[in-house]
Amino acid sequence: MTVTLADVAARARVSPATVSRVLNGNYPVAESTRERVLRAVADLDYVLNGPASSLAAAASDLVGVLVNDIADPFFGILASAAQTAIGSGASGRGGGEKLAVVCNTGGSPERELTYLTLLQQQRAAAVILMGGSLEDPRRLAATAAKLSRLAAAGTRVVLCGRPPVEGDAHTAALVFDxxxxxxxxxxxxxxxxxxxxxxxxxxxxxxxxxxxxxxxxxxxxxxxxxxxxxxxxxxxxxxxxxxxxxxxxxxxxxxxxxxxxxxxxxxxxxxxxxxxxxxxxxxxxxxxxxxxxxxxxxxxxxxxxxPLHEAGARAGRLATASEEPPPGGLATVPAELVVRGSTGRPRR
CATH class of the missing domain: 3.40.50.2300 (Response regulator)
Structure with missing residues (x-):
């Protein structure tokens, strides 16, 4: 039986309008209410069914790129490289570029889960999660469950600079050393x-x-x-x-x-x-x-x-299936010491 917005509202003990506000992120909602709604969405595996057939056709051209802080150069370099690779590495159904949408979570696991839900609703072709995650068992479990549902629906999941945890479903993980x-x-x-x-x-x-x-x-x-x-x-x-x-x-x-x-x-x-x-x-x-x-x-x-630019570009290629995943789906990205003038022998 198809799960509806009303089912989610009943499960979370809120109105359908509140569910819509949480999923769209366009209206302030109390944190406890947001968590209750997102838990209900995950428990019921709710996915919005778009009424227009064009939605399904367009969905396969969408790639979500989730970052903690787009203003941080670390994430800006990663996301820029991924977006370029996504646009040039594969074409959409209509022959044009795939659409990369950068989602700024602000480091919030609730906002991350909301974006993943929205991308699931849009039947995104792929999602890329960039940067480390908050080490909270309950939140990690909720995210892992969402990634599993995305992967089961055919969405490619790429982790870039983010170590996988038990239960994560992913096409590839690029882990910084x-x-x-x-x-x-x-x-x-x-x-x-x-x-x-x-x-x-x-x-x-x-x-x-x-x-x-x-x-x-x-x-x-x-x-x-x-x-x-x-x-x-x-x-x-x-x-x-x-x-x-x-x-x-x-x-x-x-x-x-x-x-x-x-x-x-x-x-x-x-x-x-x-x-x-x-x-x-x-x-x-x-x-x-x-x-x-x-x-x-x-x-x-x-x-x-x-190698932020290289890692971001590789994540983009993996998301569009223009590069084969590494053996076992996991690759370690090496770190290199660079010695410059700001360090020297102590005087004292």
Missing amino acids: HRTGARRLTEHLLGLGHRRIGYVAGPAGRTTTRHRLEGHREALAAAGVAEGPTVHGPYERAAGQAAAAELLARDPGLTAVVACNDTVALGVRAALGERGLDVPGDVSVAGFDDLPSALDAVPALTTVRL
Whole structure:
């Protein structure tokens, strides 16, 4: 029996209009109500049936690209490369390009699930999920169930920079080797003689944050060096400035700071400069990702390079089936240490 909007409304104990608002995202809805509606949608496997036959014909030309923050250069590079590959790698039913739609989740698992539901309703040809995810078992289970339903309906699911979890259904997963990159970065600082190293981590509870922090800690443990102070915060420049102040307050004798990404590292550098500290003379600073801004800093930023453009383009090709999936559906994207002028031997 076909599940209707009214069935979802009854299951969630809300009005059909509220269900429509949640699915369309065009009206503010209380978070508890949104979660109840999305749970009902998932439980009932509700898919909107478009009345026009043209909808089904057009649906196969749609590819959804989900990112945490399109304003973040990390996601901008990935999404741009994927969109280009999607447009040039395969043609739609009418002979034209496939349509890539970039969906900005803001890092919200609820918004991510809403977009996946909307793409399911539109019978998207493929979806690409970019970047790490929130490590919440209940939310991960809901997302895994949605991806399984999408895959069962013929939608290709590609993970780019996002590790698969149990229950995930995907055509291919391109997993960034954050741990190895972070370990090599910290090993570089240890090799220069640093023993008091602060760390600015990303938001707690996210896969990318955990993997990079684990690599950092592995290097310290292997060298027998005690872990320095760690501060968590958003992947933003202002967070780096605030974190640097806190790190120095907790250990004024720090000789190096590792930042969770290049944008945060630039904030750390700014805070050090405001305090009259030289980089790398007084404090070495390192980032992650190798964004274009890493080269513009003076001195240029030591970082870990992820091949973002190449990974995004490959995700686009996998989404349009213009490239065969890797063996086992899983490929590790390597990280490369890039040493520049922002790190040096400690003076103290």
